[in-house]
Structure formats: structure tokens, C-alpha cells
Amino acid sequence: MPRLTRLTPDTAVGASRDLLSELESRHGRIGDMVSTMAHSPAVLGGYLQLSRAMGRAKLDRRVSERISVAVQALQGCGLCLDAHVSAARAMGVDEEEIARARAGTSADPAIAAIIALALRIYREPTSITDEQVNALREHGYSDRAIADVVGVVALNILTGSFNLLAGLVPESGTDV
The missing domain is CATH 1.20.1290.10 (AhpD-like)
Incomplete structure (x- = not known):
């Protein structure tokens, strides 16, 4: 059972709401990890930035x-x-x-x-x-x-x- 609740663009506030709204508009569905990470806009933003950066990695x-x-x-x-x-x-x-x-x-x-x-x-x-x-x-x-x-x-x-x-x-x- 999850220890933290999922957030949505309707239940999140501030930067988290903005991040989730953008993700939902681009991808349609927001996964459990991302929607739960939204409790911390710093963690969610850091994850998204690192994930995007690693998409450009040289490693196969x-x-x-x-x-x-x-x-x-x-x-x-x-x-x-x-x-x-x-x-x-x-x-x-x-x-x-x-x-x-x-x-x-x-x-x-x-x-x-x-x-x-x-x-x-x-x-x-x-x-x-x-x-x-x-x-x-x-x-x-x-x-x-x-x-x-x-x-x-x-x-x-x-x-x-x-x-x-x-x-x-x-x-x-x-x-x-």
C-alpha cells in the first residue's frame, strides 16, 4: 500500500501543479511515481531534468x-x-x-x-x-x-x- 498519496493537477499546488499540468498535457497519463513525487516540486523537477538529460547520454x-x-x-x-x-x-x-x-x-x-x-x-x-x-x-x-x-x-x-x-x-x- 502506498505511503504517500498521488497528486493530480487539480490536487497539487504551485510548481507541482504546473509540472503535473504540463506532463498531463504532453503525455496524457501521469504515472504513479511522478504523481507522487509531486509532493516535492524540487524532487519532481530534479527527476524530470535528470531524466531528460540522461536521454541525451552517449551510453547505448x-x-x-x-x-x-x-x-x-x-x-x-x-x-x-x-x-x-x-x-x-x-x-x-x-x-x-x-x-x-x-x-x-x-x-x-x-x-x-x-x-x-x-x-x-x-x-x-x-x-x-x-x-x-x-x-x-x-x-x-x-x-x-x-x-x-x-x-x-x-x-x-x-x-x-x-x-x-x-x-x-x-x-x-x-x-x-
Whole structure:
């Protein structure tokens, strides 16, 4: 059961009302996380800005979705995990790779290396080494793509933590 109520453009006030009204007019439907985030216009605005910015990331979306699956498998947000597994499937990531991502790895050494970096950023960023970053470059990742991993992890921490706080869970009957 959700711990925080959903807001709508009619029930929200101030900046939250404006943000929700804009989202509703552009997309029609407002999801549970966004409508609940509207309790804090700062959190909602920050989420929307970071989400838009990460849409311009250099990192391949199939890779960033696997990173998101790995982070959410650790963080424990079922709602986020379901969303990222569905997105990975929609992009053609097979079930074996999704299972590997849940376990924090990949059959592809380059993808396994970038997932390992993401999990270090999530768990213990002080343990990142020059060798690890250099190995990513040897796998063909640019500095921009490597830096984008921080944004992917940060976005997952924000959404997962919020959903866990708010008590938002996947709808029953999901296939994940």
C-alpha cells in the first residue's frame, strides 16, 4: 500500500501543479511515481531534468538499461526493476542477458566491465581505480560514456529510493 498519496493537477499546488499540468498535457497519463513525487516540486523537477538529460547520454540505451537492472536488483525497487526489464526486452536484450544483468554482469566483457563500474559507483565509489577506468577505455568506451554511468546510477538511486519510501510497488500480474 502506498505511503504517500498521488497528486493530480487539480490536487497539487504551485510548481507541482504546473509540472503535473504540463506532463498531463504532453503525455496524457501521469504515472504513479511522478504523481507522487509531486509532493516535492524540487524532487519532481530534479527527476524530470535528470531524466531528460540522461536521454541525451552517449551510453547505448541497451547498456544503460542493463546497468539499471543491475542497480535496481541491488536496491530492491520492484517497480523500477520491472520498468527496466521491460525496457531492456523492448530493445531486444534477451532473457539470459537480463538474468546476467540482475546478477551484475554480462556475457559481453565490455558490458560486464561497465556494469561493474556502475555497481562500484552505487556501492563504494571510493574503490574505483585508474585501472578500472583504463580498462573501460580499452573496451572502447569514451570518457563521456564512462561519465554517463554516474548519471544512470544517480537516476536509479533517485527513482528507486523514492519508490521504496513512497511504498510504490509493481501492479500485480506483471511478468517479471
